[in-house]
């Protein structure tokens with residue numbers, strides 16, 4: 551009657567387990583990435599609904615021009631959960647206490663006001679039009695022109711946290727931004743785009759280290 555495993559058998563079992571783990575790890579990473587993307591898209595969908603409610607309250611004509619200046623302005627009246635303003639992948643990579651410490655920012659126009667930070671890139675149509683009027687060499691089109699052409703399909707916000715370091719995360723006073731930057735890069739993953747009509751799209755093409763938000767407005 552044998553008792554337990556010999557050393558050789560134990561080594562064989564261990565090497566089989568190590569091989570299995572190495573094979574399954576990339577699968578685990580892909581599944582995890584897809585879970586972040588799905589819940590991010592759900593968050594963007596809820597933000598889209600909150601934006602439409604806000605616009606209904608503030609303007610007779612429902613256009614993106616009646617959107618708030620900051621996504622953080624949706625909280626608490628239109629979006630009851632402030633954590634929805636930050637992508638799940640940002641929550642997973644950046645320590646929660648860093649986010650908690652930095653999530654309130656002075657308003658750029660009224661510094662005595664504090665605005666809730668969001669990891670989502672967001673368009674301010676009037677600001678975009680002003681920029682296009684002042685520097686047509688850089689922005690040869692206005693938001694109004696894009697909206698006139700694309701209507702409900704006009705991008706109004708997007709998440710770039712799945713394949714690049716989110717531009718919006720630069721606003722966080724991170725102790726070591728480069729550490730986070732390296733953790734974020736995953737070129738095979740999509741850009742997640744919220745459109746004016748409420749649709750959320752995954753786009754796998756294009757985009758550099760920093761996705762260009764103006765290119766997103768026109769081309770996606």
Ligand SMILES: [Zn+2]
Nearest residue numbers: 590637709711
């Ligand atoms: Zn996201």
